[in-house]
Amino acid sequence: MTTDLTDLEKTLIREKVKEKYAQAAVSPAGCFCYPTGIAGLRQLGYPEEWWQDFPPALLESFLGVGNPFSLGAPLPGETVLDIGCGAGFDVAVAARLVGPGGRVVGVDITPEMVTRAWELAALLPYRNLSFQVASAEDLPFPPQFFEVVTSNGIFNLVIDKEKAAQEILRVLKPGGRLLLADMLLVAPLPPDRANLIDNWYQ
Amino acid sequence: MPGEALLALFEKVGFQRLYLAGYTGMKSSPYTEGALIPGEKPDLSRSHDTSRPALAPLVAKPVPTAPPASGGS
Numbered sequence: 001m002t003t004d005l006t007d008l009e010k011t012l013i014r015e016k017v018k019e020k021y022a023q024a025a026v027s028p029a030g031c032f033c034y035p036t037g038i039a040g041l042r043q044l045g046y047p048e049e050w051w052q053d054f055p056p057a058l059l060e061s062f063l064g065v066g067n068p069f070s071l072g073a074p075l076p077g078e079t080v081l082d083i084g085c086g087a088g089f090d091v092a093v094a095a096r097l098v099g100p101g102g103r104v105v106g107v108d109i110t111p112e113m114v115t116r117a118w119e120l121a122a123l124l125p126y127r128n129l130s131f132q133v134a135s136a137e138d139l140p141f142p143p144q145f146f147e148v149v150t151s152n153g154i155f156n157l158v159i160d161k162e163k164a165a166q167e168i169l170r171v172l173k174p175g176g177r178l179l180l181a182d183m184l185l186v187a188p189l190p191p192d193r194a195n196l197i198d199n200w201y202q
Numbered sequence: 203m204p205g206e207a208l209l210a211l212f213e214k215v216g217f218q219r220l221y222l223a224g225y226t227g228m229k230s231s232p233y234t235e236g237a238l239i240p241g242e243k244p245d246l247s248r249s250h251d252t253s254r255p256a257l258a259p260l261v262a263k264p265v266p267t268a269p270p271a272s273g274g275s
Contacts (some may be wrong), residue, residue: 034228034236044226065236066226072240153236156203165215175245178217180238181226184205187233 010159014109017157021086022112028063036063045070050093055123061087061116065153066181069093077101078147081171083136083164084108084154088117088129094150095126105141107134136164144173155182205237217241 005013024031035043037060041051044067051059063086074080076099082091085106094104106129108114117131134140136151136158149168158164168178203211205222212220220241228236 033230040228044228065228065230066238068238071223071238155208156234161203161208161211162215165212165217169216169243172243174243175248176243178212178239178241178243180241181236182208182239183228183230183234184208184225184237185203185233186205186225186235189233 005159013159018110021108021110024063024086024113028061032063034065037061040064046093050096051089054089054092055120058087058089058092058120058123061120062089063087063153064090064181065183068150068152068179068181069097071179072177074098074102074104074148079145080104080148080150081139081141081146082106083139083149083151083168084157085117085131086113086152088120088131090150090152091117091129091131092121092124092126094148095124095129098128100128102128104129105146106131107136107139109133109135137167138163139167139171141171143170144176145171146176147173148177148179150179150181152181153183155180156184205239208239212239212241216244218244 020031028036034040040062041059044064046067046069068090074094074097076097078098079102080091080094080098082094082104085091085108088106091104091106095102098104106114106117108117108131111133114131114133121129121131132140136155137160149172155161155164172178209220209222218241220239223238223240226236226238230236
């Protein structure tokens, strides 16, 4: 499902999304219409015992649209992939939940976000997490590698959603779980906004 | 993308136990809202595991209706 976008439009969307999130990596304030940071965590019901000892900069970086772990938290020892990890808040939560016997990998298409995630992870006591630049449409992992795949607010930004869904299925182990939080269209766009490229990254 | 379309996309590629668990109240515009969707990759080795609920049929079968109870007032 790539819609009817031209290659030029796809490139433009990818670059604009990267540009927006590169800015958010520096300071998310004002980049989004919904609460971010601690206000967002509280609104979404992330238990405080999961994050109260995280560094303030990591809390401020939270941009999620839901709490995917409310669908079923990863278990100790599990291997977790977070697609569109941003500055790494959900990766840090998952690293805490899976414990030292588990492993969490965060991927993001924005190099600035991955750099920021590594910087913030250095402030955490966990050594079971890592980050890399990668696209949901081309995950650099072998088949059946993860027990859990999470994603929080980025699937709507993926251009080839069917390819991304196939990739998630490929890297999950049989019986593996998808925990997805994402922006959905809940009302028809007005005619003057439908099919606007800007809809992808505003 | 509407929720129904996203669920259909994941079902098409092979996920199961998909559903829209609820909306989160996070709105990026008057037309979009955050939502939660879980899913699962099928485990064929567990296809005969009766401890797990069976998959819902893609097309609902008619449910036989019980005859009306007799003796009621």
